[in-house]
Amino acid sequence: xxxxxxxxxxxxxxxxxxxxxxxxxxxxxxxxxxxxxxxxxxxxxxxxxxxxxxxxxxxxxxxxxxxxxxxxxxxxxxxxxxxxxxxxxxxxxxxxxxxxxxxxxxxxxxxxxxxxxxxxxxxxxxxxxxxxxxxxxxxxxxxxxxxxxxxxxxxxxxxxxxxxxxxxxxxxxxxxxxxxxxxxxxxxxxxxxxxxxxxxxxxxxxxxxxxxxxxxxxxxxxxxxxxxxxxxxxxxxxxxxxxxxxxxxxxxxxxxxxxxxxxxxxxxxxxxxxxxxxxxxxxxxxxxxxxxxxxxxxxxxxxxxxxxxxxxxxxxxxxxxxxxxxxxxxxxxxxxxxxxxxxxxxxxxxxxxxxxxxxxxxxxxxxxxxxxxxxxxxxxxxxxxxxxxxxxxxxxxxxxxxxxxxxxxxxxxxxxxxxxxxxxxxxxxxxxxxxxxxxxxxxxxxxxxxxxxxxxxxxxxxxxxxxxxxxxxxxxxxxxxxxxxxxxxxxxxxxxxxxxxxxxxxxxxxxxxxxxxxxxxxxxxxxxxxxxxxxxxxxxxxxxxxxxxxxxxxxxxxxxxxxxxxxxxxxxxxxxxxxxxxxxxxxxxxxxxxxxxxxxxxxxxxxxxxxxxxxxxxxxxxxxxxxxxxxxxxxxxxxxxxxxxxxxxxxxxxxxxxxxxxxxxxxxxxxxxxxxxxxxxxxxxxxxxxxxxxxxxxxxxxxxxxxxxxxxxxxxxxxxxxxxxxxxxxxxxxxxxxxxxxxxxxxxxxxxxxxxxxxxxxxxxxxxx
Numbered sequence: 001x002x003x004x005x006x007x008x009x010x011x012x013x014x015x016x017x018x019x020x021x022x023x024x025x026x027x028x029x030x031x032x033x034x035x036x037x038x039x040x041x042x043x044x045x046x047x048x049x050x051x052x053x054x055x056x057x058x059x060x061x062x063x064x065x066x067x068x069x070x071x072x073x074x075x076x077x078x079x080x081x082x083x084x085x086x087x088x089x090x091x092x093x094x095x096x097x098x099x100x101x102x103x104x105x106x107x108x109x110x111x112x113x114x115x116x117x118x119x120x121x122x123x124x125x126x127x128x129x130x131x132x133x134x135x136x137x138x139x140x141x142x143x144x145x146x147x148x149x150x151x152x153x154x155x156x157x158x159x160x161x162x163x164x165x166x167x168x169x170x171x172x173x174x175x176x177x178x179x180x181x182x183x184x185x186x187x188x189x190x191x192x193x194x195x196x197x198x199x200x201x202x203x204x205x206x207x208x209x210x211x212x213x214x215x216x217x218x219x220x221x222x223x224x225x226x227x228x229x230x231x232x233x234x235x236x237x238x239x240x241x242x243x244x245x246x247x248x249x250x251x252x253x254x255x256x257x258x259x260x261x262x263x264x265x266x267x268x269x270x271x272x273x274x275x276x277x278x279x280x281x282x283x284x285x286x287x288x289x290x291x292x293x294x295x296x297x298x299x300x301x302x303x304x305x306x307x308x309x310x311x312x313x314x315x316x317x318x319x320x321x322x323x324x325x326x327x328x329x330x331x332x333x334x335x336x337x338x339x340x341x342x343x344x345x346x347x348x349x350x351x352x353x354x355x356x357x358x359x360x361x362x363x364x365x366x367x368x369x370x371x372x373x374x375x376x377x378x379x380x381x382x383x384x385x386x387x388x389x390x391x392x393x394x395x396x397x398x399x400x401x402x403x404x405x406x407x408x409x410x411x412x413x414x415x416x417x418x419x420x421x422x423x424x425x426x427x428x429x430x431x432x433x434x435x436x437x438x439x440x441x442x443x444x445x446x447x448x449x450x451x452x453x454x455x456x457x458x459x460x461x462x463x464x465x466x467x468x469x470x471x472x473x474x475x476x477x478x479x480x481x482x483x484x485x486x487x488x489x490x491x492x493x494x495x496x497x498x499x500x501x502x503x504x505x506x507x508x509x510x511x512x513x514x515x516x517x518x519x520x521x522x523x524x525x526x527x528x529x530x531x532x533x534x535x536x537x538x539x540x541x542x543x544x545x546x547x548x549x550x551x552x553x554x555x556x557x558x559x560x561x562x563x564x565x566x567x568x569x570x571x572x573x574x575x576x577x578x579x580x581x582x583x584x585x586x587x588x589x590x591x592x593x594x595x596x597x598x599x600x601x602x603x604x605x606x607x608x609x610x611x612x613x614x615x616x617x618x619x620x621x622x623x624x625x626x627x628x629x630x631x632x633x634x635x636x637x638x639x640x641x642x643x644x645x646x647x648x649x650x651x652x653x654x655x656x657x658x659x660x661x662x663x664x665x666x667x668x669x670x671x672x673x674x675x676x677x678x679x680x681x682x683x684x685x686x687x688x689x690x691x692x693x694x695x696x697x698x699x700x701x702x703x704x705x706x707x708x709x710x711x712x713x714x715x716x717x718x719x720x721x722x723x724x725x726x727x728x729x730x731x732x733x734x735x736x737x738x739x740x741x742x743x744x745x746x747x748x749x750x751x752x753x754x755x756x757x758x759x760x761x762x763x764x765x766x767x768x769x
């Protein structure tokens with residue numbers, strides 16, 4: 001056979017040339033020609049052409065596709081018809097390749113054996129789709145290739161679950177091409193392996209063949225992979241920053257940042273196409289007894305249809321500006337993908353949200369940002385269809401923007417989304433979880449320009465926050481979070497935080513705003529965790545905690561605000577309740593939002609019945625204030641339906657009266673309702689205690705911070721009742737997917753005994769978990 005040394009020398013000569021972007025494809029073509037020529041000579045010398053019965057040398061993998069990149073293994077199959085002496089032919093083929101130190105993945109099989117292995121091994125089945133005749137019996141090769149493709153078309157759909165599982169396992173190991181600082185060009189999500197899966201699905205006639213945009217994305221990945229290996233003279237598919245500089249220059253992209261944005265876009269194109277293809281090829285479950293798949297309501301205008309989030313039949317995107325955000329929030333919360341038809345309908349007809357956004361749109365955005373891991377795919381779906389840019393035009397400046405610092409593992413846009421994911425776990429550590437999530441989304445929005453990104457970001461975020469419908473004070477807080485998001489970590493790690501002057505300087509910089517201090521503390525942790533491994537350490541966490549504690553000691557305060565006294569309408573309704581001895585209710589509607597005024601005699605329960613009845617009717621409580629007056633209690637609840645129309649006022653009155661009387665089984669009915677609706681993002685609830693200086697020494701205020709869920713307020717009220725805790729006043733706030741609820745409580749015995757607070761706290765945490 002031909003001398004392996006000749007092959008090595010010839011390969012080196014090819015690698016010496018530098019021909020720019022067009023040269024990468026030319027180099028691959030030259031390598032294919034070289035190896036085909038060399039293998040052809042070797043096959044003749046080994047007796048492949050003259051063996052009886054037929055023997056054929058078949059290429060699969062990169063050589064089979066004519067896409068051979070430098071330092072790739074050769075995937076070769078020696079196929080035969082039971083030929084005697086085939087082992088000697090194989091040895092004559094393989095040993096020169098091993099001597100030349102060429103990586104080799106080889107096998108010797110009959111067509112029947114090859115097809116049997118393909119039926120049992122997904123990787124082999126997909127590899128045979130690229131099979132191409134090199135030498136020997138061409139008719140034998142043709143029969144194998146044709147039979148392999150026929151077998152794949154017959155069996156591919158059954159392989160989809162295994163294929164999907166394999167793809168997702170590979171993604172978990174290798175990360176993403178898009179939004180990764182060091183992408184794995186072959187194995188990463190959106191890489192060349194994913195493109196091969198797309199081609200396999202097309203070969204099975206399950207999807208259309210990849211179009212021009214996908215082919216261009218694949219071409220870029222191939223060129224970068226080719227040039228990377230040529231530059232470093234070895235097998236490697238992960239593109240690091242130093243190598244990216246060399247590759248970018250050779251391919252004519254100027255610098256690695258330009259190349260990184262191109263790669264990110266290519267990876268997103270392939271990843272999204274594969275996600276769509278895998279979903280579209282899964283056979284929907286067959287409905288039982290001829291019924292259609294269930295459509296489970298998730299929120300207003302949004303249902304779970306089969307395994308996808310879709311529009312309800314009566315939803316009208318053109319007339320519902322917040323529908324887009326409710327769809328995305330439902331997808332993120334449930335972890336289910338948005339149906340393609342729904343994305344298309346929203347892209348075509350969803351109106352632009354006018355400034356300021358309506359409250360329901362802002363509420364849906366906060367719920368989306370606080371959904372946890374599901375946020376990543378939900379934002380990606382919106383971004384790929386142009387919907388995210390419709391919500392945030394400022395996003396274009398950071399989309400696919402590579403990081404300047406090597407400690408960052410994500411592009412700037414993905415880092416912002418990942419920071420929200422981490423911030424969602426910390427919403428119970430702050431009194432304004434909504435502002436924490438908005439600040440997390442916008443904290444690096446000023447990057448990508450040659451100015452201080454904190455200063456520019458503060459200006460941009462103030463404009464965005466105002467557009468979202470936040471109050472001027474809240475918009476100023478978000479802007480300050482962005483402006484000072486590096487203040488705490490820089491101070492804690494670079495200054496002497498034991499010096500009072502250091503703490504005073506931080507407090508002065510933040511205008512003495514304790515809420516802002518706590519928001520920046522949580523944002524710093526979320527930002528660090530979303531940056532990369534090892535950025536958030538125990539040492540850093542300890543220093544931050546010491547600095548924040550010092551600031552809080554300077555800015556001490558009771559931390560809560562009691563509700564305003566009752567107005568005349570509330571006092572009047574209390575008087576009616578006292579006179580009738582039962583619950584009274586008044587309802588006023590303002591569009592989809594209703595104000596419910598309820599009153600009960602002093603000895604009757606108000607909070608649990610009111611919260612339970614509203615939850616039973618799928619009403620989401622946005623705020624609630626409870627007060628006592630003249631032998632009775634009154635509560636004002638602001639709520640709106642999660643889906644459907646407003647409940648009948650007469651039904652609410654009847655259910656409230658039964659709930660106050662104890663004849664309505666709220667606990668059982670709400671448990672069933674919560675199972676249908678799904679669980680919130682996993683975040684540990686937190687209880688804080690404050691002394692209530694206005695209500696006497698044995699009244700304390702507890703503040704609950706928790707993820708919102710159906711019936712939460714009802715369960716909390718029940719826990720307080722079981723602990724013999726009288727509620728003298730309460731303030732309830734729902735902020736997206738989180739709640740911050742304050743209750744002024746006094747033991748029924750009149751005195752706070754040792755252990756009572758702990759008993760109440762444990763009961764509240766159990767109710768909120």
